[in-house]
Amino acid sequence: MKIKDVMVQEVVTINPSASLAEAAQLMRQANVGILPVVEEGQVCGVITDRDLVVRAIAVGADLASTPVGECATGDPVVAHPDWNLDQAMEAMARAQIGRLPVIDDDTLAGIVTLGSLALRSKKAKETLEAAKAVSSRSVKATQHQPSSSRAKPNAARRTKEAS
Numbered sequence: 001m002k003i004k005d006v007m008v009q010e011v012v013t014i015n016p017s018a019s020l021a022e023a024a025q026l027m028r029q030a031n032v033g034i035l036p037v038v039e040e041g042q043v044c045g046v047i048t049d050r051d052l053v054v055r056a057i058a059v060g061a062d063l064a065s066t067p068v069g070e071c072a073t074g075d076p077v078v079a080h081p082d083w084n085l086d087q088a089m090e091a092m093a094r095a096q097i098g099r100l101p102v103i104d105d106d107t108l109a110g111i112v113t114l115g116s117l118a119l120r121s122k123k124a125k126e127t128l129e130a131a132k133a134v135s136s137r138s139v140k141a142t143q144h145q146p147s148s149s150r151a152k153p154n155a156a157r158r159t160k161e162a163s
Helices: 020-029 050-061 085-095 114-120 123-133
Strands: 034-039 040-050 101-105 107-111
Touching: 020 034, 020 050, 034 085, 034 107, 040 050, 085 114, 107 114, 107 123
Parallel strands: none
Antiparallel strands: 034 040, 101 107
């Protein structure tokens, strides 16, 4: 089974210049926890519900005036439609994330989540291991930043192939 068989194809996106309040409203309306950040047709990052809490609310950012681009993760880890499920689970485990934009020829094709992989994978043990790896975030990633510094996007590597 390939990622294209399990990914969600209807994806809500946001522009990096949109406000964090707009991102939160879109997430609520679409009942999602991630929005690919798209500029000129290209995915330039992602903003998650966790990003909103840790990089914005926790440091006192003004949600109405702070642009998404200031709190988004730039250059996100991505999946590709022709990957098998194991490749996506490995990429998620390695990066400790539970959702991947799916990119096909530099265009957003969908989103794949650990949940969708778990529901469709026949390898329950591997899915559980991937979930454990995603859940074991380092303490450093969640440390409180001083309110005087604004959160900057973390650079995550874009991967063409899971190795």
